[in-house]
Amino acid sequence: EDKVVQSPLSLVVHEGDTVTLNCSYEVTNFRSLLWYKQEKKAPTFLFMLTSSGIEKKSGRLSSILDKKELFSILNITATQTGDSAVYLCAPLYSGTYKYIFGTGTRLKVLA
């Protein structure tokens, strides 16, 4: 059965800290992986990863995929209180093109 595990489940840090969020997956016919940030309502898109070893960056956030070891990480440097959210990863099962979500990592950044 397809499986996505995110760790840690939750994390509390202080502003300025750097965090690494993990996503490991077992998905048949893997094609790509998405990262999302969810605050109060709709998850908002962060990154789409399709190739191993190529880092995607957006400001203080970056992400990388390892298709051999079946995991991805999301890094946030110099965290701010506005980074507090649930971070979700979702690999794509390309059999029928459905994204499978992990339970998420809840990040709280204290001032």
Add this chain to the structure above:
Amino acid sequence: EAGVTQFPSHSVIEKGQTVTLRCDPISGHDNLYWYRRVMGKEIKFLLHFVKESKQDESGMPNNRFLAERTGGTYSTLKVQPAELEDSGVYFCASSQGFTGGNSPLHFGNGTRLTVT
């Protein structure tokens, strides 16, 4: 560009009643997905439309759930009759492209369904 819109934002119904949720995807997006988040659990896939056709409905819990996407534009998800375990947040998402595999999902704000 207008985002994915869902209606209503919150619905409270009694067990046994019927509820219909609506999703308007981003214009031009062929792929439309329904997901559900039950409290404390992950966002679970329900089904995927490509235009008006059901590509994958393997996540639909049972035959009390019926999704439609007439004309390939907006979609509705009907729950009839509702049970307590149907409570949760129902998200709709859309993406471009025929297969959906090369573009990200854009989510609506969700409909919070409470069955009492």
